[in-house]
Amino acid sequence: MAKITLKGLRHSYKPDPQEDADYALQQLDVDWEDGGAYALLGPSGCGKTTLLNIISGLLTPSHGQVIFGDKDVTQLPPDQRHIAQVFQFPVVYDTMTVYDNLAFPLRNRGVPEAEVDKRVREIAEMIDLTATLDNRASGLTADGKQKISLGRGLVRTDVNVIMFDEPLTVIDPHLKWQLRSKLKELHQRVRTTMIYVTHDQTEALTFADKVVVMKDGQVVQIGTPVELFERPQHTFVGHFIGSPGMNVMPCEVRGGKAFYQDTEISSWNAASCTDASDLELGVRPEFVEFGPTGVPVEVAKVSDAGRFRIVDTRKGDQSIKLLVPEGGEIPEGNAFLQFAQDHTQVYRDGWLMS
Ligand SMILES: Nc1ncnc2c1ncn2[C@@H]1O[C@H](COP(=O)(O)OP(=O)(O)OP(=O)(O)O)[C@@H](O)[C@H]1O
Numbered sequence: 001m002a003k004i005t006l007k008g009l010r011h012s013y014k015p016d017p018q019e020d021a022d023y024a025l026q027q028l029d030v031d032w033e034d035g036g037a038y039a040l041l042g043p044s045g046c047g048k049t050t051l052l053n054i055i056s057g058l059l060t061p062s063h064g065q066v067i068f069g070d071k072d073v074t075q076l077p078p079d080q081r082h083i084a085q086v087f088q089f090p091v092v093y094d095t096m097t098v099y100d101n102l103a104f105p106l107r108n109r110g111v112p113e114a115e116v117d118k119r120v121r122e123i124a125e126m127i128d129l130t131a132t133l134d135n136r137a138s139g140l141t142a143d144g145k146q147k148i149s150l151g152r153g154l155v156r157t158d159v160n161v162i163m164f165d166e167p168l169t170v171i172d173p174h175l176k177w178q179l180r181s182k183l184k185e186l187h188q189r190v191r192t193t194m195i196y197v198t199h200d201q202t203e204a205l206t207f208a209d210k211v212v213v214m215k216d217g218q219v220v221q222i223g224t225p226v227e228l229f230e231r232p233q234h235t236f237v238g239h240f241i242g243s244p245g246m247n248v249m250p251c252e253v254r255g256g257k258a259f260y261q262d263t264e265i266s267s268w269n270a271a272s273c274t275d276a277s278d279l280e281l282g283v284r285p286e287f288v289e290f291g292p293t294g295v296p297v298e299v300a301k302v303s304d305a306g307r308f309r310i311v312d313t314r315k316g317d318q319s320i321k322l323l324v325p326e327g328g329e330i331p332e333g334n335a336f337l338q339f340a341q342d343h344t345q346v347y348r349d350g351w352l353m354s
Contacts, residue, residue: 002034002068002069002071002160003031003032003033003034003068003069004031004032004055004066004067004068004160004161004193005030005031005032005065005066005067006028006029006030006031006032006051006054006055006064006065006066006067007029007064007065007066007067008027008028008029008063008064008065009025009027009028009029009030009051009054009061009063009064009065009066010023010025010026010027010028010061010062010063010064011023011024011025011047011050011054011059011061011062011063012024012062017062020217023062023217024047024050024217025047025050025051025054025061025217026216026217026218027218028051028064028218028219030212030219030222032161032193032195033193034193035191035192035193036193036194036209036210037184037187037194037196037207037208037209037210038193038194038195038196038208038209038210038211038212039195039196039197039198039203039204039205039207039208039210039211039212040052040195040196040197040198040212040214041198041199041200041201041204041211041212041213041214041240041241042199042213042214042215042240043199043215043240044199046214046215046216046217047214047216047217048165048197048199048214049165049197050217051214052163052165052195052197054066055083055161055163055195056078056081056083056085056163057073057076057077057078057080057081057083058078060074060075061074068081068160081160082156082158082159082160083159083160083161083162083163084152084153084154084156084159084161084162084163085153085162085163085164085165086146086149086150086153086162086163086164086165086167087149087165087167088165088166088167088169088170089169089170090142090145090146090148090149090170091149092137092140092145092148092149093137094136094137094138095136095137095138096136096137097133097134097135097136097137098124098129098132098133098134098135098136098137098140098148099120099124099133099134101137101148101151101152102120102123102124102129102133102148102151102152102155103116103117103120103155104152105152105155105156106119106120106155106156109156109158119155119157120133120155121133123151123154123155124151126151126154126186126189126190127147127150127151127154127182127186128147128182129144129147129148129151132144141172142170142171142172143171143172143175143178143179146167146168146170146171146179147179147182149167150162150167150183150186154186154190154192159192160193161192161193161194161195162192162193162194162195163194163195163196163197164183164194164195164196164197165197166197166198166199167179167183167196168180168198168203180203180206180207181206183196183207184206184207187207194207196208201240201241201242201243205225205228205241208225209224210222210223210224211223211224211225211228213228213234213236213237213240213241215234215236215240220233220234220236220237221233221234221237228241229241229242229284230343231345231352232246232282232352233351233352234347234350234351234352235248235280235282235347235350236350238282238284242284242285244285244310244321245284246282246283246284246285247281247282247283247284247285247288247319247320247321248280248281248282248347249280249281249318249320250279250280250281251265251279251280251281251346252279253270253273253279253346256270256271256273257270257271258270258273258279258281258344258346260281260295261295261315263294263295263296265281265295265339265344266339266341266344267281267339267341267344267345267346268341268342268343268344268345269345269346269352269353269354270346270353272353272354273346273348273353277348278348278349279346279347279348280346280347280348280350281339281344281345281346281347282344282345282346282347282352283339283340283343283344283345284343285310285321285322285323286323286343287339287340287342287343287344288320288321288322288323288337288338288339288340289322289324289337289338289340290322290324290329290330290331290335290336290337290338291336291337291338292336293336293338294336294337294338294339295315295320295336295337295338295339296315296334296335296336297313297314297315297320297334297335297336297337298313298314298315298333298334298335299311299312299313299330299331299332299333299334299335300312300313300314300319302330305323307325307326308323308324308325308326308328309323309324309326309328309330310322310323311323311324311330313335313337320337322337
């Protein structure tokens with residue numbers, strides 16, 4: 001196992017890239033700590049698969065280095081990188097038994113049969129496949145087959161990283177959460193570095209200790225689920241993560257104070273703001289409440305979400321959402337909103353002002 005470092009990585013599929021938009025991956029520097037559970041999260045087309053293929057060696061980056069430990073592997077083919085991959089669709093040998101599927105990577109590497117047997121039984125137990133070891137893999141359901149794909153990665157002792165590319169896509173919805181929590185549990189047991197690629201925030205936040213959020217070929221934030229929630233570094237992170245996402249409103253800063261349409265808003269970072277162009281305020285619905293004074297709005301819609309209600313308020317074209325706990329009062333028609341200062345922040349050009 002080894003730390004993985006991506007240094008000055010850029011990739012374009014075009015032969016003669018000229019501008020940033022020609023790059024599927026823009027300047028990227030990321031350290032993946034040895035033994036970490038990471039999610040790579042972002043919308044379709046943001047560059048997740050490109051990045052995964054560069055780490056696994058299927059793709060050579062246009063610029064930059066891929067380093068495992070202290071070894072530069074940028075030019076090494078996939079089979080010399082010791083990586084296990086679990087794809088959207090399970091890759092299993094249908095005619096073989098579950099046992100032989102799990103044993104395959106070890107026998108391929110000439111591991112003695114006694115060691116193979118020990119390892120296969122150990123891993124089968126971890127992924128709940130012991131009872132089916134002698135069955136043909138063809139008879140298994142999709143989640144059983146996906147467990148085999150995973151097991152084939154876990155069984156190897158030479159693996160630097162296990163990478164999952166949207167692994168729950170073909171799993172029945174009611175089994176998804178089971179497999180998801182199984183993955184988390186397995187990571188805690190084996191402590192192999194895992195990178196889990198998804199566009200689904202629930203999958204990312206429940207699996208990962210650290211989430212790498214991507215947008216348009218760029219990493220916009222690397223953080224724990226709590227950090228992404230509490231301090232989104234970019235309005236995209238605030239909006240993409242959370243349900244509903246962060247409210248983002250245009251604002252002005254005058255004399256170190258933020259104003260939204262002439263109402264002063266207390267914000268923890270407005271004082272650091274010297275440049276008054278392209279500014280926005282971000283505040284999550286969890287940190288907005290009704291008050292006797294504040295931003296005047298009109299209550300437009302109330303949706304029940306179990307233990308709380310999501311209230312959609314309007315001021316002109318601007319929507320500002322807030323969460324009201326069960327039993328909390330919701331005014332009809334006109335109302336005022338107040339924002340928690342510690343969780344209300346100014347962004348410039350999308351990026352958090354520091
Ligand atoms: N083989 C290719 N040739 C040319 N352009 C490509 C190729 N593969 C991907 N791209 C482009 O690179 C960008 C990033 O694509 P990529 O598949 O890495 O994103 P993604 O986040 O994995 O998306 P998805 O979740 O839909 O798979 C996209 O604009 C895509 O059109």
